[in-house]
């Protein structure tokens with residue numbers, strides 16, 4: 390049957406760079422893009438973890454190559470972004486996902502260390518990678534940037550202020566860049582996951598997760614990494630060409646729930 394619409398819902402052949410792919414949402418996102426036919430640069434601080442994910446993708450018939458990338462290291466960012474662009478012949482999609490969470494009360498002796506590291510990994514890294522990737526994204530016919538923020542950037546929990554501040558920064562960064570790069574057809578969006586079962590939340594007991602999810606979310610449960618990956622992928626489709634500057638909660642209704 391001839392198609393009655395013109396925008397594509399496929400990322401097949403798109404060249405994607407994702408950070409923090411050895412675990413959680415990064416891994417799920419790398420696997421989903423590969424399942425959908427994209428060529429995936431699987432990067433992580435832990436090289437072995439990235440290699441394992443890339444190997445799994447290739448075993449399943451997908452296209453992926455792993456790189457060690459510590460996003461807190463500007464030199465490594467420069468080298469890896471250039472290497473990915475060389476290997477794939479360009480970059481169409483960037484997913485800034487890598488993250489850490491170190492809950493620290495503001496009066497703790499080491500608070501400023503937490504602040505600096507948190508901002509380096511969560512916020513400064515996203516800017517540095519975008520700056521390096523930009524010349525390549527500008528060559529693409531449908532460039533997409535997705536920054537992973539958090540519901541901690543929309544509201545906040547106590548004892549986690551460095552993280553909340555950095556994630557709020559990610560949302561501001563996304564909005565401003567969406568305007569700045571919009572005239573070039575590059576979309577910039579962010580995804581705000583709520584409570585998701587990943588390495589980051591692995592230290593929380595199942596009982597505590599159940600209580601929290603029942604009390605706080607509409608869907609009464611934690612989310613799976615793949616559910617967030619699908620939101621990210623949706624923002625990267627050619628068909629998402631008029632969506633830019635959004636902060637999309639993928640949170641089971643956490644943000645809208647009052648009681």
Ligand code: NAI
Nearest residue numbers: 409411412413414434459460487488539582585587588589
């Ligand atoms: P995770 O701990 O399962 O995965 C994070 C990945 O980032 C790991 O593979 C880790 O090695 C990598 N990473 C850490 N520091 C890095 C660095 N300096 N350079 C490169 N890679 C580094 O955690 P998760 O949950 O999958 O986190 C992904 C993103 O989602 C993060 O930005 C996080 O802040 C965000 N997020 C997570 C939520 C959750 O409930 N799990 C909720 C909201 C946001």
